[in-house]
Structures are given as C-alpha cells and as structure tokens.
Amino acid sequence: MSDYAGRNVLITGAASGIGRLLAGRIAAEGARLILWDVDAEALQRARVELATTAATVTAYACDLRDRAAIAATAAATLRDVGPIDILVNNAGIVSGRTLLEARDDDILRTFDVNTLALFWTTRAFLPAMLERGTGHVVTIASAAGLVGTSRLVDYCASKHAAVGFDESLRLELRRLGSNVKTTVVCPFYISTGMFAGVKTRFRLLLPILTPDYAADRIIRAVRRDRRRLVMPRLVYATWLARLLPVPAFDGLMEFLGVNRSMDEFVGRATADEAVRTRNVAGTRGGR
Numbered sequence: 001m002s003d004y005a006g007r008n009v010l011i012t013g014a015a016s017g018i019g020r021l022l023a024g025r026i027a028a029e030g031a032r033l034i035l036w037d038v039d040a041e042a043l044q045r046a047r048v049e050l051a052t053t054a055a056t057v058t059a060y061a062c063d064l065r066d067r068a069a070i071a072a073t074a075a076a077t078l079r080d081v082g083p084i085d086i087l088v089n090n091a092g093i094v095s096g097r098t099l100l101e102a103r104d105d106d107i108l109r110t111f112d113v114n115t116l117a118l119f120w121t122t123r124a125f126l127p128a129m130l131e132r133g134t135g136h137v138v139t140i141a142s143a144a145g146l147v148g149t150s151r152l153v154d155y156c157a158s159k160h161a162a163v164g165f166d167e168s169l170r171l172e173l174r175r176l177g178s179n180v181k182t183t184v185v186c187p188f189y190i191s192t193g194m195f196a197g198v199k200t201r202f203r204l205l206l207p208i209l210t211p212d213y214a215a216d217r218i219i220r221a222v223r224r225d226r227r228r229l230v231m232p233r234l235v236y237a238t239w240l241a242r243l244l245p246v247p248a249f250d251g252l253m254e255f256l257g258v259n260r261s262m263d264e265f266v267g268r269a270t271a272d273e274a275v276r277t278r279n280v281a282g283t284r285g286g287r
C-alpha cells in the first residue's frame with residue numbers, strides 16, 4: 001500500500017485525537033475518507049473541516065459497542081463508497097480504574113471497543129480485500145498491549161488481545177498467500193487527552209509522545225507496509241526484558257516508573273470537566 005491517493009480509507013474513532021489527525025493527513029493526500037465515530041456532532045465537524053481538502057469525505061455515526069450497528073454501518077459504507085482499501089481500527093477507550101474499582105460496564109465497554117470491534121469491522125471489510133487481492137488492516141493497539149500496568153488491567157488485557165488479533169490475522173493471511181497487509185501500532189502514552197494526568201519518570205527514554213509525532217509515524221509506517229510500529233524505541237526492549245525472571249521484570253517496570261504512570265491519571269472526561277469548571281469560574285470572575 002504505497003500510496004493513499006485515490007484509496008478508500010476508513011478510520012474508526014475519527015472525530016478526535018489520533019483518528020482526527022490521521023484523517024487530516026490522509027485527506028491531504030487525496031484519499032477517499034470514510035469516518036466512523038460514536039459522537040455524531042464531532043464527526044460532522046470533522047467532516048466539514050476535512051471537506052475543504054482534496055479528499056472526498058463520508059461520515060457515519062456508529063457505536064462500536066453495538067455489533068448490529070457495526071454490521072449496518074459497514075453495509076451502508078460498502079454500498080455508498082465500495083470496498084475499503086485501508087481499514088484503520090483506531091477507536092479506543094480507557095477507564096483508568098483498578099480491577100476492583102472498575103464497574104462491570106467499564107470492563108465490558110473496554111473490551112467491546114478496544115477488542116471485539118476489531119473482529120466485527122475486519123470481518124466486514126476483509127472479504128472484499130481478499131477477493132481483490134489488496135488491502136491493509138491497521139490496528140492501533142498500544143504499548144499497553146505489550147506490558148501490563150496497574151490501574152490498566154482491563155485496558156492492558158484488551159490491548160494485549162488487539163496485539164494477538166493483529167499477529168494471528170497476519171499469520172492467517174500468510175497461510176492464505178494473500179497480499180492483504182497488516183500493521184499493528186504500539187505507542188507509549190500520547191498527549192491527546194485520553195490519558196490526561198499520566199506521568200513518565202524518564203522523559204528522555206520514555207517520552208510522552210505528541211499527537212502530531214504519533215500520527216506522522218503511523219502514516220509513514222502504513223505507507224511503507226511496516227508490520228509493526230512501536231514507539232518510542234525503548235518499548236522494543238520489552239521483548240528483551242521478558243527474558244528476565246518475573247520479579248526482576250516487575251522491578252524494572254517499577255524502576256522505569258511504568259507501574260506508577262497511572263497514579264495521577266484523570267482521563268479525558270475529568271480533564272474536560274476541569275477545563276469547563278475553570279472556564280465557568282473565569283467567566284464568573286470577569287463579571
């Protein structure tokens with residue numbers, strides 16, 4: 001998949017964060033963009049903004065928790081725009097609660113969006129890719145799909161499953177002798193707001209990535225048909241660290257600050273609420 005121009009590129013979770021940035025970059029290259037998101041208003045805003053570029057943009061509100069809605073939206077997408085060339089499974093959520101603090105629905109939601117939706121969207125669009133002998137399935141997983149962390153039991157488990165999904169799909173496609181490509185993306189924290197409040201202990205070794213940097217790297221990796229993108233580089237050392245005895249591995253994660261990174265997490269909902277409260281207080285103060 002050397003070029004985005006003229007391709008049908010579907011991005012889930014396209015109304016904000018990394019999905020929105022990917023959409024902007026891919027639109028600039030003249031692709032036909034198909035945007036899915038649960039937030040219909042934000043999606044329309046994104047569609048209108050992106051329509052000023054060279055791209056054709058179609059948007060569908062779809063809750064990825066709802067398997068029937070995914071099937072219906074996929075059918076509408078295939079009918080309206082035809083087969084998908086590049087499917088970017090990007091939507092994701094995090095609760096940031098410990099295993100015992102998490103509500104049952106937090107856990108279900110996390111797996112519905114971060115894991116099960118990968119199955120439903122890919123099963124909807126892969127058949128046409130196989131038939132045409134071309135296509136690319138991109139899974140935005142996480143470094144949390146390679147290493148566990150406290151306060152992320154549900155999230156890490158769902159992202160480990162996403163990494164397993166990509167690897168198994170890749171090997172299945174290999175057995176089929178198919179030319180359909182896959183890319184899995186495993187970033188450390190990115191400052192999109194999804195993980196507002198997280199901390200890193202060694203900023204040079206394990207920086208919190210900027211959204212623009214992450215989006216640029218993803219765009220390049222897909223263009224070059226890279227099978228796996230892990231960032232920053234230190235995260236690659238996970239595979240080496242796994243050779244250590246488990247207590248030493250755990251001690252290393254503690255030393256690197258990874259296991260405490262979520263201690264001050266507030267997340268997007270709380271961060272947005274704090275900004276609203278500050279703005280309201282600011283408005284009141286100004287009167």
Ligand SMILES: NC(=O)c1ccc[n+]([C@@H]2O[C@H](COP(=O)([O-])OP(=O)(O)OC[C@H]3O[C@@H](n4cnc5c(N)ncnc54)[C@H](OP(=O)(O)O)[C@@H]3O)[C@@H](O)[C@H]2O)c1
Pocket residue numbers: 012013014015016017018019036037038039062063064065090091092093113140141142143186187188189190191192193194195268
């Ligand atoms: N940010 C990080 O530190 C980080 C690190 C590693 C990996 N990742 C992964 O990167 C991907 C993008 O994350 P991001 O930071 O860009 O997060 P984000 O800004 O919160 O964007 C995620 C998007 O997915 C949408 N979404 C959530 N639930 C959905 C549902 N049920 N159906 C359809 N869309 C839904 C969100 O809509 P709403 O805004 O309406 O909820 C949002 O537009 C995720 O898979 C995330 O797990 C993020």
